[in-house]
Amino acid sequence: MSDAFIFDSVRTPRGKGKSSGALHTARPIWLAKIVLQAITKRTGIESKEINDVILGCVTQSSEQGANIAKSAVLYSEFDYGVAGVTLNRFCGSGLEAINQAASSIIAGYSDVIIAGGVESMSRVPISSDGGAWSIDPDVANKSAFVPQGISADLIATLKGYSRKDVDQFAVESQKKATIAWEEKRFKKSIIPVTDINGVTLLDKDELVRPDTTLEGLGQLKASFEELGTKYGFDGLAIQRYPMVEKINHVHHAGNSSGIVDGAAAVLLAGKETGKRLGLKPRAKIKAMTISCDEPTIMLTGPVSATNRILKRAGMKISDIDIFEVNEAFAAVVLNFMDECSVDPSKVNVNGGAIAMGHPLGATGAMILGTALDELERKNLSTALITLCIGGGMGIATIIERI
Secondary structure (H helix, E strand, O other): OOOEEEEEEEEOOOEEOOOOOOOOOOOHHHHHHHHHHHHHHHHOOOHHHOOEEEEEOOOOOHHHOOOHHHHHHHHOOOOOOOEEEEEOEOEOHHHHHHHHHHHHHHHOOOOEEEEEEEEEOOOOOOOOOOOHHHHOHHHHHHOOOOOHHHHHHHHHHHHOOOHHHHHHHHHHHHHHHHHHHHOOOOOOOEOOEEOOOOOEEEOOOOOOOOOOOHHHHOOOOOOOHHHHHHOOHHHHHHHHOOOOOOOOOOOOHHHEOOOEEEEEEEEEEEHHHHHHOOOOOOEEEEEEEEEEOOOOOOOOHHHHHHHHHHHHHOOOHHHOOEEEEOOOEHHHHHHHHHHHOOOHHHEOOOOOHHHHOOOOOOHHHHHHHHHHHHHHHHOOOEEEEEEEOHHHEEEEEEEEEO
16 A cells, blocks of 8 residues: 655636637647646656546547547547546536545555546536436436535525625635735746747637726625526425525525536556655645535535535544635535535635636546645645535545655
């Protein structure tokens, strides 16, 4: 048995996930190639030393279908001996890829793995791959399926979060992301995306809106109210949670995660393998876990995953220096901080997906890299990374800086 170490982490900037976005012309396999080649070049590792590439990708159809991880390995001109696998644990896919890579290394099955994720939401729209859970009436009814926005509004209703509460959280996310970019806190990990001619398409997260105000967000219409009332999803949620008389719809585009394009890659190996290859570790994977809660409320997974991983690691909340909690919706992070009694000053200190976007399959790997950079910047020790996931799942990883 061996520990799993992180030797480097890179990501692309996030581009707006629409046809007018800066990365729309960059195919998802091109985004994956950018980060795969960058991480090998930065570390100096020869591709023949890599056993496997594990990439998260949620919408695995069209340009993202047919095992894009292996296609990207071939497209990156890696050694033929490098395998590749694509996985889908919804929004947790990027972190799941890292956890599976770490597990394989710890078990002694692999020596070196690149893990991460890719998602081009402008080219391969979310949910375009279908799926029984949402589109098969029999499956949806038996599991009381509701869209995630309804789940987020349900959490806000149960916890008493007002429209002002969630909007204020969104404003703070934008402020923190703006400061982080102004102070070049992401510089260590960002790999600019260029086209085939070497012309830069994007070198900065495109979605950040420094001019966001509470008053401006207050003008936006709640995104999920009509969906909940007209199509009966509010009623389904209330059947599961009869203590709720009426769902208070507070989430909208400004306080929910942005739709974006992007990719990320993390290099993992065992300690002795790293020494043999002349690599210097940046962090150790200290603990990993997966959890699952009731599927209608769906987005409380970061709480159960955090409670489970701390117990497994023999740690307390106070042992964690910083937290990266994916900002799928504002209420998700507010609920996490309340339920886990976390100091807000330790959470998403450089902003999150509300400000910078959530490229589904890549986000988990991106925010792990953000946490690692922040540990090094502030000379801290330990970070916990967690995401809510469709179906009620939650995922968490604790890393310890070397």
